Amino acid sequence: MSTEGGLLLAAAVLLPFTGMLFGMLAGGRQAQRIAFIVMPLGLVVAVGIAGTWLDGSGPVVYLLGGWAPPLGIALRADGPAVAMLLAVAGVVTGIGVFALADFGTPKGSAESRAAYSYWLLLLAVWGSLNLVFVSGDLFTLYVALELLTFAAVPLVCLGGSGATLRAALRYLLFALAGSLLYLLGAVLVFGAYGTLDIAQLAQRVQPEAASWTMLALMTAGLLAKTALFPLHIWLPPAHAGAPAAASALLSGLVIKGSWFLVVRLWFDAMPSVVTMPAAQLLGALGAGAIIFGNAVALRQARLKLLVAYSTVAQIGYLFLMFPLAFDAAAGRIAGGLALSGGIMQAISHATAKSAMFMAAGSIYSALGHDRVADFAGLARALPLTVFAFGLGGISLVGLPPAGGFLAKWWLLSAAVTSGQWWWALVLLAGGLLTAAYVFVVITRALRAPVAPLLVAPVARYRELATLGLALASVLLGLLALFDLRGLLVGRPSVGA
Amino acid sequence: MTVETLIALAACALVGIGLYGLIVQPHPLRKVVAFNVMGSGVFVIFGALARRGAAAGMLADPVPQALLITAIVVAFAATAMTVALLLRLIESTGSASLAAEPPSADGEAR
Numbered sequence: 001m002s003t004e005g006g007l008l009l010a011a012a013v014l015l016p017f018t019g020m021l022f023g024m025l026a027g028g029r030q031a032q033r034i035a036f037i038v039m040p041l042g043l044v045v046a047v048g049i050a051g052t053w054l055d056g057s058g059p060v061v062y063l064l065g066g067w068a069p070p071l072g073i074a075l076r077a078d079g080p081a082v083a084m085l086l087a088v089a090g091v092v093t094g095i096g097v098f099a100l101a102d103f104g105t106p107k108g109s110a111e112s113r114a115a116y117s118y119w120l121l122l123l124a125v126w127g128s129l130n131l132v133f134v135s136g137d138l139f140t141l142y143v144a145l146e147l148l149t150f151a152a153v154p155l156v157c158l159g160g161s162g163a164t165l166r167a168a169l170r171y172l173l174f175a176l177a178g179s180l181l182y183l184l185g186a187v188l189v190f191g192a193y194g195t196l197d198i199a200q201l202a203q204r205v206q207p208e209a210a211s212w213t214m215l216a217l218m219t220a221g222l223l224a225k226t227a228l229f230p231l232h233i234w235l236p237p238a239h240a241g242a243p244a245a246a247s248a249l250l251s252g253l254v255i256k257g258s259w260f261l262v263v264r265l266w267f268d269a270m271p272s273v274v275t276m277p278a279a280q281l282l283g284a285l286g287a288g289a290i291i292f293g294n295a296v297a298l299r300q301a302r303l304k305l306l307v308a309y310s311t312v313a314q315i316g317y318l319f320l321m322f323p324l325a326f327d328a329a330a331g332r333i334a335g336g337l338a339l340s341g342g343i344m345q346a347i348s349h350a351t352a353k354s355a356m357f358m359a360a361g362s363i364y365s366a367l368g369h370d371r372v373a374d375f376a377g378l379a380r381a382l383p384l385t386v387f388a389f390g391l392g393g394i395s396l397v398g399l400p401p402a403g404g405f406l407a408k409w410w411l412l413s414a415a416v417t418s419g420q421w422w423w424a425l426v427l428l429a430g431g432l433l434t435a436a437y438v439f440v441v442i443t444r445a446l447r448a449p450v451a452p453l454l455v456a457p458v459a460r461y462r463e464l465a466t467l468g469l470a471l472a473s474v475l476l477g478l479l480a481l482f483d484l485r486g487l488l489v490g491r492p493s494v495g496a
Numbered sequence: 497m498t499v500e501t502l503i504a505l506a507a508c509a510l511v512g513i514g515l516y517g518l519i520v521q522p523h524p525l526r527k528v529v530a531f532n533v534m535g536s537g538v539f540v541i542f543g544a545l546a547r548r549g550a551a552a553g554m555l556a557d558p559v560p561q562a563l564l565i566t567a568i569v570v571a572f573a574a575t576a577m578t579v580a581l582l583l584r585l586i587e588s589t590g591s592a593s594l595a596a597e598p599p600s601a602d603g604e605a606r
Contacts, residue, residue: 071559139563146570150577157581162589169524169581170594176531176574177518183567184511184538190560191545 005052006062009075009134012045012085016127020120028111031119032104038123039093046089053082061136069197074136076199080343081133084260087347088133090472091252091354092126097465098358099245101365101458114158118246124151125249132257138186138196138269141261145182145225149175152254155246156238167237174224174234178258181221185214198269211273218265219282225258228319229289232312239308244361247304251311252354256346259318263342266322266333274333276326283323287426289316294433298440303360303370306437307353313430314349314396317407318342320423324414337417341410344476348403351473352395358466359389366455372441377449379442384463386445391470393438398431403476504544510537524585524592528578535571539564 019038023031053060059078067073077085099122103115128151131144149172157168190196192211193204205211227235239251266274293313300306321342327334362385363378364370379386395402398409408427415424514534518527546560586592 139566143566143570146574150573153577153581157584160584160588162585165581165585165588166594169578169585172574172578172581173518173524173527173531173594176578177515177534179574180511180514180531180534180538184541187538187542187545187560190563191541191548196563 001061001068002063002066003052003056003058003061005048005056006060006075008045008049008052009060009062009077010064012042012049012130012134013075013127015042015045016123016130020123020127023120023123028116029105031116032100035096035119035123038126039089039096042126043089043093046085049077050082050086053077053079069137069200070195073140074197074199075134076136077134080260080263080339083343083347084133084256085130087350088126088129088253088256091350091469092122092249094351094465094469094472095245095248095252095354095358096122098248098361098462101462102243102245102361114160114243117154118158118243121151121155121246122249125155125254129253129257132260136198138189138198138201141264142179142183142186145258145261146179148254148257149179149225152250155250156242158243158246159241161241163237164241167234167241170234171238174227174231178221178224181224182218182261183221185216185218185221188214188217198264201269202271205270205273207273207275211270212275212278215265215270215273215278219262222258222262222265223285226255226262226315226318227312228285228315229292229312230285232289232293232315235312236305236308239311239357240302240304244304244357244364247308247361248354248357251308251357252350255311255315256318256350259315259346262319263339267325267335267339271333274322274326276323276328276331279323279326279333282319283423286316286319286322287423289313289319290426290430291316291433294430294437298433298437300437301371301373303363303372303441304357306372306441307356307360310356310396310434310437311349311353313434314345314353317345317349317411317427317430320411320427321345321414323420324411324418324423326418328418336414337410338414341407341414344403344410345407348395348407348473348476351469351476352392352402352404355388355466355470355473356392356396358462358469359385359392362458362462362466363389366458367453368456372444375441375444376447377453378445378455380449381453381455382458382463384467385458386442388463388466388470389445390438390442391467391474393434393442395470395473395476397435397438401477401480402474403479404473406477406480500544500548503547504541507537507540507544510534510540512537522594524578524582524594528575528582531578532571532575535567539568542567 019034023034059076062075064073103118105111105115128144128148135141153168153172157164224231239247290313293309297306297309321338324338325333395404398404412424511534514530517530521527542560542564546557
């Protein structure tokens, strides 16, 4: 049965896509206007879903056309989905305001193809992500993932240079291989258990060779799309080469889509299939990503590449929660503190990383380069932007009261209570390495310039949008004062 | 061995060949072809499953067929998009190579 307010879930998906289609028809300047109509409406819908979810006792459900699974398709929103819907709506709005400087078409100026594409793709990314969060069925999730890829790849090559086209093509090939592996796993699920609905699958699935194969195939495909070490090689050129407003979307939001699907599979669809060695393997890949990504980020001379490698590292934290959430006594994966930590990490990284890419974009357009070694005097020239970059860095490092602190605190507590101290070491070492490259950038920017620094002006609203997202990331940690943990942890199972 | 098992085994071979090609072949166009071979393998497995899971009195389970059509459309769109990107790449750089370019370029690490 659809629950009260279930229609809002359909609205969350339809609204951005409808906006995109109208924008495509209306063309040029109108696409931007429509995007700015959809943003506040989308925020209202996300808040509405959160309100409905808080009032109700279980997940918000909407059955499309009133047909129940397995024939019909269900949209469901549980705690993590609601949190991600809200976060994405907020971050998309922040990025949209920032993007006005690069892709805005003020009165009297000529319309450009890049701007037209950007606003449509922004809405498409938003709609696809919302579909990933609320889909309750493996095949709909496949379609949502593909939509997300098709929207994300053109964002990489909006600039149109050879290097960005190459990066986009590499990204696309990785993503396509990943989606076929995922589809193969989903097909086998249907063959073995006769349903693709996550709630029904959770009841029918058995820990046996067939289900291990399916989970392994789907997870491997999704890891290629999420760019988890060692499948990360497509990410740095793609994320660093794109325009800043597009990088913020790609690095902050798009990779969370395929990651969220791994969470759905491991925690909701097949919790009884997951084994301790499998969870440890995923955690080990995450640890590899943290150490490798941070170490390489330290060696980068250009700010955008540094931020892109920092994304490679932060993706690692998203996968540390899998071994930490494993309940050794029950022999299955269970939500709890580690899951809350993972979701909090995803949200705080989404806000912090978008802000950092936006700051890098402002710095690039002000200086005409982003060589960290030549940043002397920057903090005086662009105080707000450098401050926002620093705040984002604080959240990545995990200093209180930032969201990143709360996420790492929960993950650390989970590591201690479950006796897996080795992950605590990785968490702490990763924080130190992150601090190192953030401080390198900040100290360079605080140096007195040898010669007066010539900078092009940066629009104030652009700096404020960056600062807004960075502040959101830092203040997320204050949510610890409320009973947010209960909100995410005490989540009724999706099947309830 | 039933017909369905035979078809499914052939499909597995297609998936394997496709995945191998996708990883090993350096030229993007060959990768696109390999992607399609792998995709065909997945679709054939789905077809074999539809036949095996057929309800009483029916020739085949209709649900996989409906999903299959969607998957084929998605794979077609993906192929078209890859080829379009590849053409743009050749237009702007004169080569179809995916290898990292010389260090003077703007998009790559220095």
